[in-house]
Amino acid sequence: MGIVQILFWFLTALALVSALMVLLSKNPVFSVLWLIAVFFAISGHYILLNAQFLAIVNMIVYAGAIMVLFLFVIMLMNLNKETEPQKNIWMKIAGAVSGGCLLMVLISLVKQANEMTGKTALMKDGNIGLIGNLGKALFSDFVVPFEISSVLFLSAMVGAVVIGKK
Amino acid sequence: MTLLALDWFLLIEKLVLIAVIIFASLGIALYTTFAERKVAAILQDRPGPNRAGSFGLLQPLADGLKLITKEEIIPNSANKALFILGPGLAMTAALMTCAVVPWGNKVEMFGRSIALQIADINIGILYVFGVVSMGVYGVMIGGWASNNKFSLMAALRGASQAISYELAMGLSLIALLMLTGSLSLRKIVEQQMMDGHFWNIAYQPLGFLIFFICAMAECNRTPFDLPEAENELNFGYHQEYSSMKLGFYLFSEYINMFISSTIMATMFFGGYDVPFFNEAAHADLGNWLAVIGIVSLLFKVIIFIFVFMWIRWTIPRFRYDQLMNLGWKKMIPLALANMVITGAVILWLQK
Amino acid sequence: MPIQYYIFLALALFTIGIVGVLTRRNAIIIFMCVELMLNATNLLLVAFSKMHHGLAYASDKASLVGIDGQLFVFFIMVVAAAEVSVGLAIIVMMYRNTHSVDINFLNRLKN
């Protein structure tokens, strides 16, 4: 087991445990922090896949900006364990069971998909994850979506301000 | 990422490097606290601390000792885990930044060529931003976990300040990155060292100014020290902290200052480049070249730290609305304008 | 690594997101679970992009096959950020009106 494998399994375990803890934490602030841990784990996976740019963008955008917003909101609303609304236990069980069924069905689906067997993801080689290549592709082939997404951002910003000002 | 290859010598080398850099950072931060007091005294026509050791040089140790031996108080209603996590996060985030800074040229040692940089990654400066954005969590978590309204307010104040100024900071750097065409800090330094190239400050004075101001805000230095305004705003996010946890917060701030000075020196002032000295022509100096480089970098850093302090002891703090106005209405448009102008000039020169 | 590992990991994360949406009542947590699901897909996209790239890489080292997958991830992040800004604004509005973030109060669909 090389260092890549070790890191892979470590990050996978971290991601899954943290993701579960997002659900299981009673306190929303802990949920946010666990979710940040998930994002870190996923960023780690990106680094393993040599998608450096995405790794760091994931960190800046998700962990650095989006989750800060979540924290802001939660802290300003003063949400904590006591005020956390809880679902009735049967609903929780139903949700968990149906989710588990979905996972099982999906996994069986993937297991029997012949296209996916024997394929591997290239780990640390390959330069497509580097910022130079991504930038070239982004500003040549994907420049229109890029501009449109900037417009989307602007409108989202305006929307957020308008909603928030009411 | 060479880090992941199972090259044990490399691993040891990097570990040693990490240890050295971390301890150096801590030491420098330690003495920055001392310098702060000394500079304040000098600017105010006072001698400053001079009791512990000659010229008070042992003062930081005494301070540290005092912080460590003080009683640790964790408020009853505080969230214990997060209360401890907060300063730890702040410290970690502060220290993690040094990973991508090139401290000097390569040194030849034990038959290996060792780069004085923990990791020369493709996305160097982005990494710095990523880590800096993590720094917000230390403040927020600490402020929230204290379970104190004033701490929470200060934490939110600090977080929104950090986020606001991070934007302008990034934008101001984009203009510079257009010039360099690379995100790797080492590449940026090497470009500045080349013949016929001036330091980037010559090309990007406005960008540097914006970056400098934003760095000051990121470090919560006066005039942007709203998050920790002691008497005026009922202390800051660390109001409930005492002892070493408070020390961590204060320390992380000084480390931040040190690191941001380093980044500024690297990005705009040639890093370990010695002015008017052609390194390439003096290859015979061997490892001493690296030492000269490190000294040069540290010298620049010290000047920056001094400027930080100088400003702190000159300027009163902004009001919060002024701070936000400055960030959003002045800095960001300026940075954008700088970006557009730089882009236009680059295009014009390239035809 | 075998691509299936990544698929399973992404599926597991995705399912955890779904279970979170199903079992929690806090609108913010549900929103976070949606983000989790988005991230699961992002991970899968990157893995697939590297899988396709790996096939092309064997013959051509400079090949850019699979780069679009990573760009999709980039756009997903953009959309997610926009979504979060608006979504959180909505949640804040909701909190102002109902003084709660419990989605069970949002049962206007009923009438």
Add this chain to the structure above:
Amino acid sequence: MNNLIFLVPLLPLIGFLINGLGRKSLSKQVIAIIGSGSILGSFILSVLLFLQVKSTGTTIVANYFNFIEVGNLTIPFAFQIDQLSSLFLLIITGIGFLIHVYSASYMHDEENQHYGRYFAYLNLFVFSMLLLVMGANYVIMFIGWEGVGLCSYLLIGFWFKNDSYNYAAKKAFIMNRIGDLGFLLAVFYLINKLGTVTYVDVFANVSKLSSQDITIITALLFVGAMGKSAQLPLYTWLPDAMAGPTPVSALIHAATMVTAGIYMIARSNILYTMAPGTQGFIAVVGLVTALFAATIALKQNDIKKVLAYSTVSQLGYMFLGLGVGAYTGAVFHVMTHAFFKALLFLGAGSVIHAMHHEQDIRKMGGLKKFMPITNITFLLGCLAIAGVPPFSGFFSKDEILAAAFEKNPILYYLGVAGALMTTFYMFRLYAMTFLGKFRGTHDQEHHLHESPSAITFPLIVLAILATVGGFIGIPEVFARESHWLEHYLSPIFAGSTALVEAHAVNHSQELLMMGVVTALVLVTIVFAWNKFSKYEATATEETGLGKVLANKWYVDELYDAVIVNPLNAFSGFLKNVIEKSVIDGAVSGVGRLVNYSSRQLRLVQSGQVGGYILMMVLSMIVVILLWINDATIIRFISKIF
């Protein structure tokens, strides 16, 4: 020229849009200019088209787009310009233009907004009528057919603040609807049998139809014509339609709309020629209508009512002509009738205008000296309608009567009787209005004056036309090959004439008949003139037949008793019993059932987003399970447990 055809109906449509939308902002002058100008444009184009058709003699079919395309059925939006339609175009646009000019002055007292509305309706009417005439198939014709119905409703109820006018408008609309149903059924029948409604195709494939089919189609079409052209028993709307402004009466109820039925039958002449049964029926209905309406007209005192019944009567003559196969005669009469009836209506309008909306002829008299132009033109119109040679009515009516004589002398004699009655009531009307001494109030007398030139100009033009219009159809008796109209229309009726063997009445007999009829007419004129020029208002009640006639044979009452009241009672029964208990019961029962089951189902709709998402996830699972191979999934699941 051919590519300008679409402009002919388009101009009035544009006029309609401008006037309709700008009725509040445009000045009256502009509205009048737009309204009349668009019609004038159409008229000029129509003249050009007419000249082209006249010189080349070809039929132009302009195909624009496919109006309906379902399965095998393709109904193009197409215009057909041939001899018949070009002639009608001339009548519609020409008289329409004159009436527009007339209206510009006549309606000048209206508010700006209503003035614009009036012209918009008028233009829309002309547009619909042009569509009706120009359409190359029955469906386009039907669009125009419905359009004129709509416009007549709108125009009759133009003064919508008066309830009785609205009632009249509704009556016209409903009567027309009854007829339209027949038309629509005929079109469906055609589509069913032939799969096409285009004239050319239909007439070419007539031989494929059995005689029964043709009879049914023609009968149904005739029902449509009965409604539109006010034939017995669907005529009662026309007299009531006098509620509208007088120019409207002139345009719709004299010159154009009511002739739509004639046009339609003339257009489908081949079908009718092949259905002798229907033709006989038409002849009888036409004759009965002619006599019936004439008798009513004898005793009417409302100037417009007299004219309205005379219109019904004249339409009856036209149908008589159609029924006896004198298609040319019928069309000829349409044309001359358009001239003199428009003239008479406009003259009546002029009188009414001068009398400040007094329509009772008993309160008029002696208007001759106040309104010389109106007097003369009205007199010319009366002479024309009475059939005094050489006025236009003489030629056209004579042609129809001659054809009727060929068919059956009884038809002829009755027709002559009707013509004499026509002469009598027209001169009664003339004498009571213009001769003698004024019987109105002093105030009215003070204000009596000749109408402005915008009113008299159309009168003069129409009077000239009514006088000389007959010369396009001089009978064979007087000069060989002199019947220009017959010659011109011969391509249209070629199919019919080929089917019916020509047996002309010999000339001496015809001349004798003409002489006798003319003499009788002149006698009647003298009689009526003398009788009514010295008319004095008496308070005596009409008795006997006079009362019956004055009350229009009690037809409206009869309809009320026979149709309306039972229908009302039946509707009441349906409404109160069937609707309430049966239909409402069923509907409410279904509603209650749905309500109940919804209330049970509503429990699923908790409004909780979580519940919905749970459902979503479960259905996803089900879909995937259905999609992937069952065997593998079972194997997989059994492996897990």
Add this chain to the structure above:
Amino acid sequence: MQALTTRAQQVERKPLSFLESIYLWNIFKGMAITFKHMFKKQPTVHYPEVKREFSPVFRGLHVLNRDAEGRENCTACGLCAVACPAEAITMEAAERLEGEENLYREEKYAAKYEINMLRCIFCGLCEEACPKDAIYLSETFAPSDYSRKGFIYGKENLLIPNPVTHPTEYAAAKGNRI
């Protein structure tokens, strides 16, 4: 509103001009000012090593004097207590017994003499009032203690060392007086 005094001035609140709103120029001016101070002479006296000269009329802690033979001058007349505006001085008198002549100069002496240093305002009136030169204010200052009680100085704190037995301490305590 009518101004109450003529001294009231309207504060001008103009919006900042562009240059001002950038802050930079004024910041540089301020920084130049602080930078100048780096080169100013420090007025600090490095106290324990360097002491500032007292003025001749400096009034420090009280001292109960002895004469050259080591006898207490005080006769417990109470004039100092009367003179004291802060009423900080109390005393109890006692008669000199046989064999105590070497201790007290007069036949009456202060058996107990207390000054509350927390009340004392160091005005020096006691010194003025004393007919025997028994009390005077020294150059010693800034006493420190852990409790308020410690600031009630008794004779043991106030008495000057005996010039006969402890001549050096006496000299030090006496300072440059007389």
